[in-house]
Amino acid sequence: MILELQAVRHRFQNSDWELSLDRLVLESGELLGIIGPNGAGKSTLLRIAAGLLSPTQGIVRLEGHDLSRLNRKTAARSLGYLPQDLSWEYDLTVEALAGMGRYPYLNLLGTMGATDQSAVDRSLRLAGMESLKTRRLSQLSGGEKKRAFLASVLAQAPRALLLDEPTGALDLHHQVQIFSLLKNLARSGSAVAVVTHDINLASLYSDKLLFLRCGQSLAWGEPRQVLTKEILHTAFGGVVLMDRHPEIDRPTLLPRFLGSKNE
Amino acid sequence: MKYRKVILFGILFLITAAAVPWIGSESISVTAVIRFLQGDGNPYGSIFWFQRIPRVLLALFAGGALSMVGACFQVVFRNPLVEPYTLGVSGGSALGAFLAISIPSLWITWGPFSSVQALAVLGAAASLGLIYALSRRREGLSVTTLLLAGITISIICSGAILLLTYLAHPNALVIFQRWMMGGLDIIGYRELLGFSPLLLFGLGLLLFHANDMNHLALGDEMAQGHGVPVRRVQKHVFLGGGLATAGVVSLVGPIGFVGLIVPHAVRRLVGFDQRCVLPSSFFLGGILLALCDTAARTLLAPTELPVGIITALIGGPLFIRLLLRGQEEKR
Numbered sequence: 001m002i003l004e005l006q007a008v009r010h011r012f013q014n015s016d017w018e019l020s021l022d023r024l025v026l027e028s029g030e031l032l033g034i035i036g037p038n039g040a041g042k043s044t045l046l047r048i049a050a051g052l053l054s055p056t057q058g059i060v061r062l063e064g065h066d067l068s069r070l071n072r073k074t075a076a077r078s079l080g081y082l083p084q085d086l087s088w089e090y091d092l093t094v095e096a097l098a099g100m101g102r103y104p105y106l107n108l109l110g111t112m113g114a115t116d117q118s119a120v121d122r123s124l125r126l127a128g129m130e131s132l133k134t135r136r137l138s139q140l141s142g143g144e145k146k147r148a149f150l151a152s153v154l155a156q157a158p159r160a161l162l163l164d165e166p167t168g169a170l171d172l173h174h175q176v177q178i179f180s181l182l183k184n185l186a187r188s189g190s191a192v193a194v195v196t197h198d199i200n201l202a203s204l205y206s207d208k209l210l211f212l213r214c215g216q217s218l219a220w221g222e223p224r225q226v227l228t229k230e231i232l233h234t235a236f237g238g239v240v241l242m243d244r245h246p247e248i249d250r251p252t253l254l255p256r257f258l259g260s261k262n263e
Numbered sequence: 264m265k266y267r268k269v270i271l272f273g274i275l276f277l278i279t280a281a282a283v284p285w286i287g288s289e290s291i292s293v294t295a296v297i298r299f300l301q302g303d304g305n306p307y308g309s310i311f312w313f314q315r316i317p318r319v320l321l322a323l324f325a326g327g328a329l330s331m332v333g334a335c336f337q338v339v340f341r342n343p344l345v346e347p348y349t350l351g352v353s354g355g356s357a358l359g360a361f362l363a364i365s366i367p368s369l370w371i372t373w374g375p376f377s378s379v380q381a382l383a384v385l386g387a388a389a390s391l392g393l394i395y396a397l398s399r400r401r402e403g404l405s406v407t408t409l410l411l412a413g414i415t416i417s418i419i420c421s422g423a424i425l426l427l428t429y430l431a432h433p434n435a436l437v438i439f440q441r442w443m444m445g446g447l448d449i450i451g452y453r454e455l456l457g458f459s460p461l462l463l464f465g466l467g468l469l470l471f472h473a474n475d476m477n478h479l480a481l482g483d484e485m486a487q488g489h490g491v492p493v494r495r496v497q498k499h500v501f502l503g504g505g506l507a508t509a510g511v512v513s514l515v516g517p518i519g520f521v522g523l524i525v526p527h528a529v530r531r532l533v534g535f536d537q538r539c540v541l542p543s544s545f546f547l548g549g550i551l552l553a554l555c556d557t558a559a560r561t562l563l564a565p566t567e568l569p570v571g572i573i574t575a576l577i578g579g580p581l582f583i584r585l586l587l588r589g590q591e592e593k594r
Contacts (some may be wrong), residue, residue, distance in 0.1 A: 030429075050488065052488075071492075072487065072490050072491065074490075074491040076488065076490025080488065081484070082488065083482065083484040083509060087481065087485075088480060088481055090534075100478060100481070103474075103489045105480060106474075110477075110538065111540065152489070153488065153489075204516035
């Protein structure tokens with residue numbers, strides 16, 4: 001058990017909306033998909049799990065330690081976080097960006113040693129960015145940028161990895177590439193949690209799913225237990241159909257056709 | 264080796280420090296300077312050791328400090344137009360200085376120090392504290408509030424200054440106007456020592472976070488994810504930069520443009536890595552102000568121009584040029 005959230009409640013100032021989750025556990029070797037409609041609290045939950053937001057109530061434990069009491073640098077050695085919006089104010093090379101992920105291991109001046117360099121090389125290889133490492137960020141496509149930032153998070157050598165919409169605004173090719181990459185990371189022993197609005201990808205690649213709605217957990221478990229007709233009806237009303245993926249036994253959703261069929 | 268340029272600028276800084284004191288309305292011979300050290304008390308040696316050297320040191324350190332603070336503020340507050348005085352520090356210290364100048368019972372002198380400097384530091388500290396309190400949030404400092412509060416406090420201070428101007432004695436007005444132009448005259452070693460603790464503490468705090476500031480360029484969340492204590496960095500940069508600026512402004516008045524332009528020029532020369540930008544800004548800013556001050560001392564000799572006039576007249580056009588060049592590159 002790498003990351004554990006217990007009795008977490010969060011309320012923003014001047015708002016009735018509340019996130020409330022009794023327990024969430026992230027195990028090593030596991031890919032957890034966090035899904036749900038917009039405004040369900042997916043990103044808020046992930047930011048709480050990453051220690052960026054301290055919840056109004058409840059506790060987050062990272063390898064048994066209270067995350068809010070851990071120093072950020074120490075926490076970053078076991079916990080990686082990739083935010084949804086990526087930005088940069090100056091045009092770094094991919095390798096320099098990946099090197100910035102070594103921050104929690106470096107001294108004040110940030111000088112890198114041989115171990116740091118080999119960790120950077122490894123993270124570039126994992127993210128499939130080795131051949132592009134001398135490119136600058138402005139010369140990369142959207143999918144390559146995501147992977148470049150992912151390489152910087154991987155360079156932290158985290159045991160738990162939290163990603164907020166890593167496939168947002170990417171085409172299908174890159175979406176599949178990133179999810180299979182995350183799956184491989186989980187297979188090699190990391191704990192991975194992904195927030196995504198793409199239920200099909202989450203169903204296909206995740207070991208566990210958490211379905212959030214209005215700040216509450218609607219269902220938690222294996223994809224086949226979570227994506228049932230009843231739950232989908234509660235969440236989306238009658239606008240989706242459920243099918244089985246042609247390759248593996250995982251549920252797949254299709255949007256309903258509500259127009260006239262004679263057109 | 265990425266620090267090569269920094270070392271080069273450091274050498275230029277030392278050369279400037281060694282060369283500039285020899286330039287001035289009185290030409291001074293090397294023998295006079297050396298003989299003064301041997302204790303003959305000739306007036307030229309005295310001018311060199313007790314007027315020019317402290318003045319050049321002040322110019323080097325004040326210009327360096329303003330540029331380094333500007334380089335930090337522009338990155339941490341994510342705004343290329345920020346300079347050390349944007350945070351209302353100059354407004355607060357100008358008000359403090361004017362209070363001391365215009366109200367006779369507040370003008371006290373102790374040796375080389377006067378209540379003008381003391382109240383200028385107090386005014387700067389008060390406006391810094393107020394801005395800090397206003398922009399503090401649970402998630403850290405709100406950069407937008409910080410800038411707005413800084414500008415608002417500057418406006419309130421200038422309103423108060425206008426009121427005092429209306430009521431004050433004409434003699435006080437002349438002194439105050441002179442203070443507002445910024446200048447490096449009437450400085451001795453004791454004043455230099457008086458402002459060095461503020462400066463050393465402030466600049467030290469900024470240098471301490473040089474590498475952390477690089478990470479802020481990736482956004483607060485990414486930086487926090489990498490393990491950077493973003494809130495602490497913001498606070499320390501605000502505090503360190505504010506204190507260093509307060510120290511400078513209390514001694515030399517508001518000297519514009521150095522803290523705005525030098526960081527931009529430095530980034531063109533050494534790139535964006537704050538570990539190189541901060542020391543380079545310090546060296547080049549110091550050199551620039553020392554040269555401007557030399558021009559101020561010699562152009563209209565024996566009269567002196569306030570150095571603030573020179574930095575604004577040279578700095579303004581340079582900045583416009585930088586802006587135009589930047590736009591061309593974006594196209």
